[in-house]
Amino acid sequence: MSIQSFGYRDNVFCCNRTPLTDLAEKVGTPCYVYSGDAIVDNYRAYSRTLENLDHEIHYSVKANSTLGVLSLLTREGAGFDVVSGGELFRVISSGGDPKKVVFSGVGKTPSEIEYALKCGVKMFNCESEPEAHALALTAQKLNKRPDIGFRVNPDINAETHPYIATGMHEHKFGIPIREAEQIYKRFASNDHLNLVGVSCHIGSQIFDSGPFLETLDTITTLVERLKKIDIPISCLDLGGGLAVAYRDSETTPSIEKFLGQLTEKLRGENLHLILEPGRSIVGPAGVLLTRVLYRKRSDAKEFIIVDAAMNDLIRPSLYDSYHEIVPLIRSGRPKIIADIVGPICETGDFLARRREIEDSKPGEVLAVCTAGAYGFALASNYNARPRPPEVLVQNSNFKIIRERESYADLIRGESL
Numbered sequence: 001m002s003i004q005s006f007g008y009r010d011n012v013f014c015c016n017r018t019p020l021t022d023l024a025e026k027v028g029t030p031c032y033v034y035s036g037d038a039i040v041d042n043y044r045a046y047s048r049t050l051e052n053l054d055h056e057i058h059y060s061v062k063a064n065s066t067l068g069v070l071s072l073l074t075r076e077g078a079g080f081d082v083v084s085g086g087e088l089f090r091v092i093s094s095g096g097d098p099k100k101v102v103f104s105g106v107g108k109t110p111s112e113i114e115y116a117l118k119c120g121v122k123m124f125n126c127e128s129e130p131e132a133h134a135l136a137l138t139a140q141k142l143n144k145r146p147d148i149g150f151r152v153n154p155d156i157n158a159e160t161h162p163y164i165a166t167g168m169h170e171h172k173f174g175i176p177i178r179e180a181e182q183i184y185k186r187f188a189s190n191d192h193l194n195l196v197g198v199s200c201h202i203g204s205q206i207f208d209s210g211p212f213l214e215t216l217d218t219i220t221t222l223v224e225r226l227k228k229i230d231i232p233i234s235c236l237d238l239g240g241g242l243a244v245a246y247r248d249s250e251t252t253p254s255i256e257k258f259l260g261q262l263t264e265k266l267r268g269e270n271l272h273l274i275l276e277p278g279r280s281i282v283g284p285a286g287v288l289l290t291r292v293l294y295r296k297r298s299d300a301k302e303f304i305i306v307d308a309a310m311n312d313l314i315r316p317s318l319y320d321s322y323h324e325i326v327p328l329i330r331s332g333r334p335k336i337i338a339d340i341v342g343p344i345c346e347t348g349d350f351l352a353r354r355r356e357i358e359d360s361k362p363g364e365v366l367a368v369c370t371a372g373a374y375g376f377a378l379a380s381n382y383n384a385r386p387r388p389p390e391v392l393v394q395n396s397n398f399k400i401i402r403e404r405e406s407y408a409d410l411i412r413g414e415s416l
């Protein structure tokens with residue numbers, strides 16, 4: 001993205017200008033480190049690109065829902081996209097305004113619907129007719145008439161990892177595009193719902209703006225058809241999905257370039273645009289620091305055993321995803337090929353396989369890069385491992401925004 005916040009200065013890996021070696025000593029490992037400046041900069045790249053359009057940027061909370069991250073974005077004026085009552089609670093706890101929240105998600109529970117209605121969220125993105133009926137019922141009970149949109153499934157291939165593609169007809173998301181007009185007709189005059197929007201999200205880690213533009217065409221055609229039958233749509237929510245570079249060799253389109261054609265197409269359309277970026281705001285703005293515990297060699301392989309594991313960062317195990325891994329101190333040692341693995345009792349517990357890396361000895365700290373999105377957010381306590389702390393670096397200062405969990409945290413709420 002636009003700020004290169006992580007990099008070497010005099011062979012020491014830094015966040016902004018702060019050497020991460022000192023930070024790792026003070027905070028301990030494993031630990032997540034975020035550049036507040038990069039998060040803000042990435043958010044601003046979106047708002048700059050869209051400044052001539054009637055728009056709102058709703059940061060997708062699922063990518064990283066830590067209060068210190070959310071409050072940074074609240075201060076920038078961001079709205080939020082949430083998919084659970086818990087995420088809404090987090091936004092409010094971080095000082096965010098529920099009136100700037102869209103509530104998405106395929107399985108909102110009755111209590112989540114009630115909570116969101118009481119908080120007065122900006123809009124519900126409904127994903128099925130039964131869900132819209134459930135929302136209408138609760139709205140009636142509470143004497144409310146929320147703004148809603150339907151999430152449409154456009155049957156478009158986003159060409160990404162199958163687990164994070166969401167816009168094809170076999171996926172669980174949204175209402176089928178072929179049935180959309182009929183469904184809108186059935187809800188247009190509902191006394192308890194105010195039908196104002198169409199929403200869509202075709203997937204995540206998308207490099208090519210082609211499927212995005214195709215989706216926009218499909219959706220604007222639907223909006224035209226709805227207009228002809230007197231169902232005026234004022235709000236278009238196109239979701240998130242812009243890819244980030246996980247490999248040094250990868251190039252991603254800038255936010256400006258990716259959205260260029262989209263903004264051209266929407267100019268003069270008289271529609272309020274919402275985008276829900278997550279990964280592209282926080283992904284490149286975070287690293288996971290981990291210390292080498294042991295080295296081990298088998299007949300077949302060289303292993304670097306580190307103190308972070310799949311419970312801290314599950315992306316490599318779950319999606320076979322690649323994260324660059326670099327030593328905090330670069331010394332030009334010869335490189336080796338090794339598997340970088342954690343302490344968890346599963347063969348699937350790895351951060352990298354067959355990776356070329358500077359020969360790293362026990363005690364050294366490594367940085368797992370581009371870990372700001374879907375890193376901590378997907379962390380668990382598997383193997384009864386306390387989750388790591390999170391640290392925010394801003395203007396060369398760092399602040400712990402989430403403490404390392406303790407053993408007492410591990411058993412909170414349990415009884416014998």
Ligand code: LLP
Pocket residue numbers: 060062063081104105164201203204205239240241242276277278279280315319373374
């Ligand atoms: N809006 C909706 C409705 C979504 O489902 C998502 C992501 C986003 C926005 C944000 O998309 P982004 O800009 O972050 O691509 N755990 C996976 C990613 C799952 C994404 C789920 N939905 C990973 O680690 O790659």
